[in-house]
Amino acid sequence: MKQTTYPPDRPPVLEQNKGTTTGAPRPRRRPRSPQWAAWAFLTPVTLYLGLFYAYPLYRNLDLSLRHYTVRSFVQGDAPFTGLANYRTVFDDPTFGPALTHTVVFTAVCLFLQYAIGLVLAVFFNQSFRLSATLRALFLVPWLLPLIVSASTWSWMLNSDSGIVNAALHVIGIDPVNWLTSPSWSLTSVIIANVWIGIPFNLVVLYSGLQSIPASLYEAAALDGANAWRRFWHITFPLLRPVSAVTLLLGLVYTLKVFDIIWIMTKGGPADSSTTFATWSYRLGFGNLLPAFGPGAAVGNLLVVAALVFGLVYLRVQRKQALA
Secondary structure, eight states, X not given: OOOOOOOTTSOOOEEETTEEEOOOOOOOOOOOOTHHHHHHHHHHHHHHHIIIIIHHHHHHHHHHTBOOOHHHHHHOOOOBOTTHHHHHHHHSTTXXXXXXXXXXXXXXXXXXXXXXXXXXXXXXXXXXXXXXXXXXXXXXXXXXXXXXXXXXXXXXXXXXXXXXXXXXXXXXXXXXXXXXOTTTHHHHHHHHHHHHHHXXXXXXXXXXXXXXXXXXXXXXXXXXXXXXXXXXXXXXXXXXXHHHHHHHHHHHHHHTOOHHHHHHTTTOSTTTTOOHHHHHHHHHHXXXXXXXXXXXXXXXXXXXXXXXXXXXXXXXXXHHHHO
């Protein structure tokens, strides 16, 4: 039998049943670029942000830069006035009290909600019976609709038939005009908003406490550290990232609180509990002749304030990550 030999510089011929064919191997198909999949996932989010965030912000900015009346609001032929609406807002005598009330309302609510929520989170972090049940009960204010919570506090703080004044009468204290006195109206809405916001701080801070290793507390106890030192040197520093998120979200929420104040006091009496949120609504919708432009300008001031604090938070987080 004759044996076939091949030159060293030629590849062997592929023999098949129907003859002999030669050829280079087929090139592999390149996998399709995953870019189309990324765009497919981004499209719904982009549409959502555009329709429900970017467009309303654009419309609000447009409202604040034009002189809108009811007729021009419908027909869309409002003249451009530039920053005239913002000058009107700054020159309004309500601007100073509204700014002060907004700052006081936001700062006091943030501090009390965080402080009380942190105390409760540390308390529930201890293992004891009925801990889960009590935590669930503390979530009730957060789960209730805001209109229900505000109406309940309006009834409780009523000057004539409220349960709070009834309790004060029992211990010999004169009744307080919580909702009708300029000295107490802002305090009343702060109490209601703090009560509503405590559960959120409790849940977030409690989750942060669960992530702290118990071995750190055991080592500190062996070194002789008491409960206060363990909290100050272990719990509080390790909760800083969670605390920053909690305070930022609480700040953004508290800046735009409207329904609680409006239901309880409508910003009164005599603008004693008026904030930027209630003032913006009253300018745009609370009068027979609405001032759409100034109302939108006040709303934009709230947006700018929230944006500034958000940028500050991102800068602080970036510095902590690089440290």
